[in-house]
Amino acid sequence: MLTAPEVDRILDRLGPDPLRPRTDGMLAHRRISGSRTAIGALLMDQSVLAGVGNVYRAELLFRHRVSPFRPGRAVDAELWARMWADLVVLMRAGVRMGRIVTTRPEDRTRRRGAVVREDAHYVYRRTGLPCRICGTGVRTEPMVGRNLHWCPACQAA
Template structure:
């Protein structure tokens, strides 16, 4: 599932393509035809994400005096948005300008027209997003410090922390040498501050590069004399999808198991802190 940095990149790309315009909006597939008809020709008012939730604003103007509308998108496991020539298969949503940019949405978990008030209600249920300047990490900490659940599970709970997925979860726990089974209430405050600081550092780079790289300079392929990692789900990482491969730091085998329906990756030798 795309993580928060991907949604932030999509918001920026939508703004680059459609700011200051009133684009055509359609649903070639037909499943969003009614909502697309309401948005068609309305002024584009900007996109923003909160974690894995993307909100695209339209209107109002003199021709649409009934007020602003909000398009809510959640990509889910298979959703994607492309900014190039349309594919043969019909898209759920198409936003376009005549002889200009085209954005097509396919396979989303959510593509719905909501009110500004409904958007506020959705955001109120989310934990702080490390990509947002107004995020308060103490909100997440107050939930973590009272929980018996493993920190590896809590980091994936969008009501605790918004925008974190399987890759960032595995990598920040490794980078901070934290045992993924540590109960939230046993996690040290300093460890939580280190996790948050790491996410604030790593995720903006993911937005810029549109991929997740987490290895420190001394562990890059060039520094270690190893082959670059080849994987569609991320860049240079320590443990994510590296099951049974040698840890880049200690050489022991990276482990994996399923935790709450998702594959967890960690190094048993490096990650011993609580």
């Protein structure tokens, strides 16, 4: 059992949560923009941003064509604002649907009806398969203890 002050101390260590209404995503950017650490690692750091797991990390970076190896300080406020807004939409949709779907209908093999598992993601768990956008083989490499998935062509910068 934790006391209220103990719970508050734990919560104070967490970054902003995209699922919480009226959360200021720019709080995360302040932590990101001051860091030399790769954005792919920062997105997994719960003290920077709460609730983003491996799937959302890979997919968010792909959707914004950001290399997971880019230093946090190279992610400007405008780019982060777009990423944050997208993350809020994606994560809320995931809660509503009970599953994570990050692809846009035009990038799926089936454009109508229920999204099949093979069409749900751009890069996550698609190692060696062709990128849905450019055809380059999706790559995987460990980063902060988890497999990172990305397209080396679409996410070169």
